[in-house]
Amino acid sequence: MEANFAPRMQISTTWIDAHKFARKPSSFLRFSGRLREQKRLQVFVSAQFRPVRDENRHSLDSFEVSCSYNNSQVSTLESESLQDLFDDEALILKNKSQEIEPYLNGRCIYLVGMMGSGKTTVGKILSQAIHYSFCDSDTLVEKDVGMTSVAEIFEKHGEGFFRDKETEALEKLSIEHRYVVSTGGGAVIRDENWMYMRKGISVWLDVPLEELAQRIMAVGTKSRPLLDNEQGDAYTKAFRRLSALFEKRHKAYENADARIPASVHSPMQVNHFQRPHLQPAFLEQNLGTHNNAVASKETTSIGAFEAQAS
Ligand SMILES: Nc1ncnc2c1ncn2[C@@H]1O[C@H](COP(=O)(O)OP(=O)(O)O)[C@@H](O)[C@H]1O
Ligand SMILES: O=C(O)C1=C[C@@H](OP(=O)(O)O)[C@@H](O)[C@H](O)C1
The missing domain is CATH 3.40.50.300 (P-loop containing nucleotide triphosphate hydrolases)
Known part of the structure; x- marks a missing residue:
């Protein structure tokens, strides 16, 4: 199985109409009632892709939308659980x-x-x-x-x-x-x-x-x-x-x-x-x-820890 990662995509501070969000299925993006009433929202979109597992299947897994209004952040939304x-x-x-x-x-x-x-x-x-x-x-x-x-x-x-x-x-x-x-x-x-x-x-x-x-x-x-x-x-x-x-x-x-x-x-x-x-x-x-308890001198394989000694 091949696992590649597409780069993160960012579309920053775009103005879009709130009613366009409101038409999405509710499970897609969660909005508070107060947010839906705003006429226009300034949004920051950060999209993250799932790994490509084979030649045919790649999908947008999840993306976060951070909304701000009048320059103050009001909410961060996620498409699904992070x-x-x-x-x-x-x-x-x-x-x-x-x-x-x-x-x-x-x-x-x-x-x-x-x-x-x-x-x-x-x-x-x-x-x-x-x-x-x-x-x-x-x-x-x-x-x-x-x-x-x-x-x-x-x-x-x-x-x-x-x-x-x-x-x-x-x-x-x-x-x-x-x-x-x-x-x-x-x-x-x-x-x-x-x-x-x-x-x-x-x-x-x-x-x-x-x-x-x-x-x-x-x-x-x-x-x-x-x-x-x-x-x-x-x-x-x-x-x-x-x-x-x-x-x-x-x-x-x-x-x-x-x-x-x-x-x-x-x-x-x-x-x-x-x-x-x-x-x-x-x-x-x-x-x-x-700690002397680390007695084994066998080589361990712990790739998660790309460690540098202090
Ligand atoms: N490896 C990662 N890549 C992308 N986002 C991450 C990663 N680890 C954490 N986050 C996100 O960053 C934010 C802060 O993470 P958190 O674990 O609370 O950091 P800390 O405890 O160091 O303050 C959270 O929204 C989390 O979902
Ligand atoms: O960097 C800091 O001085 C602080 C980090 C916070 O913890 P997190 O690193 O878990 O956010 C928390 O202890 C406090 O707000 C101060």
């Missing part, structure tokens, strides 16, 4: 992850990376594949503080308070086993947090800023308070702020035991996994220093 889009990627990630499971010896995996790099998305898939539990450190902080969102915590108590709670959450997790932890994008800035994350294996999901800004534009900035107060259109806002944060943080991300570049975990280029030369002996070479 999970569909990740199905092929998830399968490959699962297969590859299962190969590394025996070498982990129960150590937690900490996913680090900028906001939108996919720590939560990838983390959930990974945890299922290796039969670990999944934990989002932001969610742990929210539960601890008794608030429903990080945005609310920032608003009521400020960033410093959130950072202290984040450190506490990582400290709690550091005595656990068999967890894939999606850390907050800023967790890497405190040395103390690294002390806790070093109890497990840290993996940096390294995604280009342009891609991050696209993803964040699609879902909006409301849940990410550090991106929510910039001026300008949604993409520029996200890109500008992400660039400033990355400038301050990139050295800290390099502390991670392994780096996975976007080309490996992007659904559009997931065939990268299948290249025969991507067979790094990641655990033995790069992680053995952190």
